[in-house]
Every structure is written in structure tokens, then in C-alpha cells.
């Protein structure tokens with residue numbers, strides 16, 4: 343696939359790619375991804391998204407450790423995670439879980455971990471940190487689409503960022519900066535394919551819900 347793939351092709355084929363090769367991603371492509379993320383809109387045009395591309399092995403290992411701790415809680419019996427959903431069979435969820443576990447076991451070897459952060463004016467609590475997401479996720483989706491167009495695998499993740507203090511230490515973040523999303527990026531081990539989503543008729547109404 344090339345950068346020339348249409349926007350709609352990219353949107354409809356932008357699955358979470360968790361199984362990635364260890365081959366390094368050229369620096370100019372990583373800059374290109376972040377530049378694409380940086381084109382996204384933000385509330386009041388604050389442009390407070392900040393991006394860290396982690397290639398350092400020790401920092402990747404620490405982020406992988408933090409992710410693994412959260413994944414173990416996520417897959418554990420007390421997690422409350424649904425084993426199936428009306429639109430997602432237990433078999434498909436099991437497959438997703440296996441790829442989440444693969445990522446947890448291998449994150450330290452993924453060549454680039456992109457961290458989307460938000461620069462606040464002052465230190466904030468977890469609620470406000472989460473609300474900043476509205477100005478971060480459009481950029482994250484731009485990064486995912488750009489990665490797809492460039493033939494790179496990527497996935498949005500948050501589990502590894504739950505321990506905010508440990509993440510701040512690992513990334514040497516200032517007290518007023520929060521990490522919102524972690525996107526592992528690399529060349530995919532598997533094949534790209536279409537996303538499976540609920541039919542538009544189920545999720546859309548005209549004028550009012552009922």
C-alpha cells in the first residue's frame with residue numbers, strides 16, 4: 343500500500359495492528375506520522391498536543407512493563423470485561439485478546455512507541471486529564487490513518503498509561519503534561535484487512551433518536 347491510497351480506503355481498512363515486526367521504522371516516516379497528527383483540530387485551536395516517539399530500548403521496556411501490568415488486570419477474572427458483545431462474538435473477542443496479549447509480551451521490541459500527550463497550563467487530576475482527550479484523539483486517528491497509508495501497523499492503546507506517575511517518570515514529563523494515548527508503530531507481521539463495524543442503519547437516525 344502507498345501513501346496514495348484513498349482516504350476512504352484507509353478509513354475502512356485501518357484495523358488495530360498489534361503484531362508488529364522488530365525492523366526499525368525510518369525516522370522520516372515517524373516524523374511524517376507526527377506531522378499528520380499535528381494537522382488535527384483542537385478545542386479553541388489550543389494546539390496543546392505534544393508527541394513523544396520512544397525508540398530508546400530502556401524506555402520501551404519500562405512502558406512495556408507498565409502495559410503488561412494493566413493487561414494482566416484487564417484479562418483477569420475481576421476485570422468486568424465482557425466476553426462477548428452483540429456485534430462481537432466470543433470467538434472474535436478471544437482473537438482480539440490474543441493479539442492484546444501478544445502486544446503485552448512483545449511491546450518492548452516494537453520499534454517505535456508514539457505517545458500522544460496534552461500540555462496543560464498547570465498540573466491536573468485524572469478527570470481533567472481524561473477530558474483533554476477530545477483534543478488528542480483526532481490527532482491520534484490522523485496518525486493511525488497516515489500509518490495505514492504508509493503500510494505501517496499501529497493501534498491506539500491506553501492500558502499502559504494507567505499508572506500516571508510511573509508514565510511521567512518514564513517519559514520525564516513535566517508536571518503539567520499528561521500522556522493520553524500510546525501507539526505502537528512498526529511494520530505489520532500479518533495482513534491488513536477491512537474493519538468490521540455495525541451497519542450504519544443501526545447507529546444512525548435522522549433528526550432525533552426515536
Ligand SMILES: Cc1cc2nc3c(=O)[nH]c(=O)nc-3n(C[C@H](O)[C@H](O)[C@H](O)COP(=O)(O)O)c2cc1C
Pocket residue numbers: 356357358359360438442445497498499500501502537538
Ligand atoms: C480509547 C481507546 C483505548 C484503547 N485501548 C487499547 C489498549 O489499551 N490496548 C489495545 O490493545 N487496544 C486498545 N484499543 C484498541 C481497540 O481495542 C480497537 O480499536 C478495537 O478493538 C477495534 O479494533 P479494530 O479496529 O481492529 O476492529 C483502544 C482503542 C480506543 C479507541
